[in-house]
Amino acid sequence: ETPAQKAAKRKRLREQAKEDENLKKQLEVAVGRKVPVVNYEIVMIKNKHRYKIIRADDTHQLYTSFITFLKNFDREDLEDLWKIVEAIFSTSKPTNFSDDYLLVTLKTMFEKQIHKMLYEEVNRLNMDKLW
Structure with missing residues (x-):
């Protein structure tokens, strides 16, 4: 892997982690709203x-x-x-x-x-x- 590919991969992983965290927060809010x-x-x-x-x-x-x-x-x-x-x-x-x-x-x-x-x-x- 080239440094550019590694950087792109890290960026994708960070974005995926942010999306996962946002989804987790949304689910917690939905469950908490009975x-x-x-x-x-x-x-x-x-x-x-x-x-x-x-x-x-x-x-x-x-x-x-x-x-x-x-x-x-x-x-x-x-x-x-x-x-x-x-x-x-x-x-x-x-x-x-x-x-x-x-x-x-x-x-x-x-x-x-x-x-x-x-x-x-x-x-x-x-x-x-x-x-």
Whole structure:
């Protein structure tokens, strides 16, 4: 390789490294921008109930079953949805099976978690007393 070829190769490698770094930064920003759930609706499409999950950026996703819904949600999404459902049904009762199912399932998931944390804390405190 001639010195000119080596210089051109170094320049290409530097440019590629800059492009890679820019792409990495863009991916980090995209991953860090999680759009929270702000509302939900139960909609009827072709005589079937669908869960319509609405996010803060006005996008939505339709789910045909609660299982597919759970598979596509992470813990933060479920916590956001639980807060919404809890707020809605703190003053009223569910009017259809889908709302009731959502309320009962999320309540079971999160209240069991709270009871588990309380149980562990009480046990930890009891162990501290023994020592």
